[in-house]
Amino acid sequence: MRHRLGGLSAFTVAWQGIIYAVKHERHMKFHVFATGAVLGLSWLFHIPGDRLMFVLLAITLVLSAELFNTAIEKTVDLAMPTEHPLAKIAKDTAAGAVLVTAVFAIIVFIYVFAFPLKEWLGF
Numbered sequence: 072m073r074h075r076l077g078g079l080s081a082f083t084v085a086w087q088g089i090i091y092a093v094k095h096e097r098h099m100k101f102h103v104f105a106t107g108a109v110l111g112l113s114w115l116f117h118i119p120g121d122r123l124m125f126v127l128l129a130i131t132l133v134l135s136a137e138l139f140n141t142a143i144e145k146t147v148d149l150a151m152p153t154e155h156p157l158a159k160i161a162k163d164t165a166a167g168a169v170l171v172t173a174v175f176a177i178i179v180f181i182y183v184f185a186f187p188l189k190e191w192l193g194f
């Protein structure tokens with residue numbers, strides 16, 4: 072079944088999805104805050120372009136995974152409002168995907184910022 076966009080462009084509806092997740096999803100709020108903090112640190116420490124690409128990749132992966140996770144949660148809630156083992160598996164594996172990207176982001180953070188932070192703190 073195909074819905075008309077009702078005059079809205081594909082970009083507008085995609086943006087509405089992102090705004091919904093940022094406004095209503097606790098974890099998405101944290102990820103957006105962390106994104107701002109990490110980009111601020113990158114600017115402060117003059118992180119070179121090749122390392123900055125790792126930072127941007129990690130941010131993209133985490134935010135995308137969180138958006139997919141929200142989409143899966145909402146779809147499961149729509150299809151299965153009561154408890155069901157398959158609903159649990161769907162939600163838990165979606166959350167697992169976010170966790171995998173978050174671990175990658177932590178590794179990137181350590182790789183990129185450990186040395187500049189150490190120098191800044193005077194160790």
Ligand SMILES: Nc1ncnc2c1ncn2[C@@H]1O[C@H](COP(=O)(O)OP(=O)(O)OP(=O)(O)O)[C@@H](O)[C@H]1O
Pocket residue numbers: 096097098144151152153154155156158159162163166
């Ligand atoms: N319909 C369901 N049937 C069985 N287990 C469920 C169901 N809905 C949720 N759960 C279990 O509860 C957990 C939490 O689900 P919930 O929908 O509250 O998402 P969440 O992880 O709290 O995300 P958020 O905090 O972003 O809302 C799921 O990971 C799953 O283990």
